[in-house]
Amino acid sequence: PAAEESTGGIEDIVVTAQRRSESVQDVPIAISAFSADQLRNQGVSNTLELGRFVPNLVSMNNTGIGSANAFYLRGLGNTETIPTFDPPVGTYVDDIYLSRQNANNINLFDVERVEVLRGPQGTLFGRNTTGGAVNVILKEPGSEFGGFAEIGYGRFDKKVARGSMDIPLAESLSIKVSGYWQNDDGFTKNVTTGQRINDDDGWGARLGIRGELSPSVRWNGSYAHIVANGENILNFQCNPGDPDDCKGRFATTGIPSGKSSADSPFASLPISGRKKNFLMGNYTTTDLVTSNLEFDVAEHATLNLITGFISQDQTYALDFYDGRSGPSLANPVPPVRGYVRGGFAILNDSQHEQFSQEVKLNGSFADGLVDYVAGAFYLVEKNRTDFADTFTLSPTTTLLLADRIMRNKTEALAGYAQADVNVTEQIKLTAGIRYTDETKSVDVRDNRASCNDGTVEATCMNTANLIGPSGLKVPDKLKAKIWTPRFAVNFKATDDILLFASATRGFKSGGWNARATAANAFLPFGPEKVWSYETGVKSDWLDNRVRANVTLFYTDVSDLQTPSALVNPNGSATFITRNFADMTNKGIEAELTVVPVDGLNLYVNAGYQDAKYKIDRNAPDFDEYGIQSVNAQQRACQALLAAGNIPGGTGTTAACGAGIVTPEGGIADPTRTPDWTIAFGGSYELELGSNGMSLVPSVNASYRSSQETNAANYTIYSGSITGTNGTYPANPYDGDIITGSFSPAAWFVNANLALNGADKKWQLSIACTNCFNETAANTSLVNTRYIDQPMTWMARARYNF
Template structure:
């Protein structure tokens, strides 16, 4: 396989003469010509992006404006081997899958493997990481584990947002816009120097629309993307040897990603638009929309939708210590509150082989509804030293890091069986904390002007604590029933077979881990860099906190990874061509895999995450930019990956909590299939292996190991822009961008429903099932996501010196739809075509 990767690299290197351009660099100055340099902080110090031996995609503010990028979700279209999507339901939450590593879970006992940072401050929660880029200097996407310098939970990589600093003169801009679905936007920023050494920046944005989907049950317009935010930036030159950069952001996001369809579920012939059919309304209480079901707390009055409110405080105080050393005190505080109610079954049951097209029920309490009231806060402190030793022989960065995170999640799950019958599956408060200490050091040994060796390490000591309290009245009287979700009941009872004696579930986790990095880079001249590296990272463990019974709240352990990279970065032909290529191999042990299982008795979802398997991914990435003449810019980016799950060779049939291993599950599934049973069909007779072993976890309906999710073999983006001189200083700038990904699976078990009958041994009296899970017939719903091209385009008219700009742009201009994720066999689609007209004035 390595030979194939090297061959692919050599083939791709031939593309350096193509008219293409990477989507990651700002415009060149008129004096320089060609492709501009861009400074990044991927190694926690300022460096030219072409000098950093890491696979990086960096986007300047000008580049993002030219490509119509307004939030972090849209960046996923332009980075090789990055798949970015909204989570199911929650429009404020992005799930990033980078080189195959990602997570769709937002509850606070799960950590994402792709970290998000704002001005070096880590955002622990994935719940509100779809940041609006309204006052940003640049965004850096670091591919591969960043465990040495960025720490825990960066096994897949890191997305680092660097905010704009206040300028030295009074300046700024104002922008207004209008778009499809009644979208209105307003943005603005101003720099205010208060003295020669102190300045502030005030900025903000506001956006509102009426939603792109119609609820055919309630008549409401849904899936809007409303929100607003303000920011205060501070820059102070406190002394010739002391500087301070700080900021405060307040962001309110009300974006939704509610399950919707291209055709009306109540009238399948109507396919003009997007449709939702849940009976749960946006209008909340009091009285509670879930009555007579007793849901406790203020969440009892939540209507359909969500609101996430974030406050982010950053402070970086820098001191020059001597001639070659800088001390940085980096302090951060993040507060997040999130309130939501979502119906994940769309007011009815999920598609199955017995009922591939379930009828619309329109239950007023929803079909499977989760109501959530979360409060999350974190404090971080970092002490960082950057310096040089031995007259430039050694460059180093090192420091100490501390994080304290506190979460309170009050949530309830409801499952509706009929207009009058709704089951309260659980109503509990989860409190969990994380405290971690770390020390790190990375040093570059400059053996010559051309050759450099890098070595670094990080030591992390992390502790997590969990606390459950059941809100239900029967669990708060004089007795505590064994069904109450409370710390006192956190154990797996003995069952006489897989669990011989009751097994307590730990409420604390402690991990101490080293994450080293080794690299070598050779720079024969100013235009070429060759590098190779080996890096380790880890992702924290946690608990299955969506448990609806105490025995389901089992823990899962840390996920650990080694990544091996080799690459080349080049600026050629007087910086008219830039070509960066990387080959990589990712080896993950104890991969955390989230599985959603259907309860055969109630039909409700059960979520469980375990370290079910190991994982390997091998791939190639290329980013190429071409500027044949000033003002004309082409780019193309390629990503290829080939990944698979690896099963441990000596795993027992069940673990200490009685959970079946993948190997044992696979054997059970194949036995059931051999007996003529059909996944999704009846499980009789009881003496035969249960068919529930198929289409669950990472075992497919066909009795094979699943394809890892959101890892299309190919991802491609390409585009061009041209700044045409119109005379009198006016310019007209057309741009077009396209992005492609090949076929992928988006549900862990790869389960999809197909519209063709299937027969087996145990059939209903009425005959064979009308649908099947065996990839036979027309796709109905589920995991299958077909290849797709998405196109964006824009046209901007600039006044002399860009004093003002009029522009129009569209995203997903051809209105293509594809499956982004799936839950209970329902497929969640991407956003439809949207256009926006804008007017921007600069002063």
């Protein structure tokens, strides 16, 4: 069973963090595990909301794209969805790795459990897990007929329907049919078009199959089709056109919402393909096939053939400037224009396919002296991205910054092995290793007519023109061959106390700065590598009534990949990603669970971290592609400041408040690394008489301290300022926050009240998320702040059969 409940104590969750089934308390890894009941009691309906419960985890919707999550664990994360970037926190569904972040905001409507593994998992989970992994395990078909049906209604006219049914077809064969549908009006009012935006519509269906093909052969497979239409479009607490109107959320972009139309405002521009007819919105369609065929190959050994296939289409048109220009010191609050083509817009039409095959062997030998897991892994991913960037200067003037098709492919082979030597009943030594051989390739073709008339000008975004400012050709292939070991020691002091220490290496693939709109900025960046050192204790006390887990960690990151963006003098945006620096992070994570009496469950989770960049002070002023080093950039910024210039003003945007150099000329704090993350709450099941009914109230609160959300820590504050490069109506130092990187500390509260029928056959519940309507920003883009969703409530009725 995936979860078992000890009588009168804390639920013991069985996890697969080491690619085999073990109690979460026996795994020498910092891991937060949530059963289906815990997720429901804590109001977690999708993977985005995990960030309010896991120490040192910050999660957010990507800018614009509501179906995509960016996870930052211990300071390692990535906000990009374009397929030349890989996320350092991997998302897995039933052991199948999701390469893309485009639609990883997974609806948790029929899951067995969710595991959040903190720290690099490069030995057993592979590439791109330098920060950790989010592992979603879906419920297998049951051996008896049963299931549930649920409907709900909530704020913003949100309607939800969910259901699942287990159907035994034979004694050794069962299927599960499940699905969900949701629709809402959106929490943001577009005062220009009169439409509501930032909705979260979609539906999904899943067919699961579980069969015992023979006494020694088992198969578990599934097919899921998921359609998501969710946005995270720039919006504001007060109406930009009427600042006194602060009742709701507002946007002013002139792009009408919808999927596609011949009347699209982009149709008259020289944009190729069907994307020229897109309207405002984000649409993804995902097909996910998983198969796990298990064989008993010996008395103490099992072999698994794990196969995954993912096909995903994504289309969107998104305005990142709300129908106007980007904020700057000279123009901190751009006037509302309502440009029908938006301000800075990206049109995207992409297709992604991924196939993976893993062969995994689990077992033990020498009468249990050695437990092992070993295997081989193959992945091939193919992507086609047709995308265009536009910047609107006036109602009649829109610049087509770039229009290109990019095809890129990843092929990776890996082999891994890990052995646990049970030296004594108390001491276990672990050693593991993984070898990865990976090749990436990219090809770019400019869609503009002048680049397809038989000649290719130097300004065309074609592969042949990808040459850095220094004149060095950008490679169209990147190769990586790397070993990622793990070492650990466990000491089982008692049956209820585990002490452990470990050292683990991980790496994240390199890639290309595909957001570039000029050929000489389409530059490569190298792999990101990390060593993580942990020590901790996992313990149960007072007859399993108290659980206390504590982990101390130190992370040493080499060649950190850092996406950065800045506002150009004309108001458009420039994107650049480089291995700007190394980084260290150290901290502590604690999770305390208490069940003082039956029915009452209390918890406190807390994380502290101290992340710092490390700069190579001996680096040359320019790298091989002609890009200035951080050391040289910082010197240039400090020289400008010494001359009386205001950072962010004329002549300083390339040196001060750019990359990871702050406006003050210092080195920035790493993004999304709040010093403190704290979550606490609980639930109590109150029996109502002798009829079997119960009332279950639950409250969950979370806190994070202040953080920076922009690589350069650039924030625009109120208060005019004068320097040698001009006078500006705002400043980059202090005052009231207008927009930008700095995000103050924030509290969030979720609450739920459920009435259960006899034997929990039915349930009525009412829940609120962000109950006090707090506002905070977890991300920003080119001086704009993307704030969290407002308060929502949902009433549900559920019937179990």
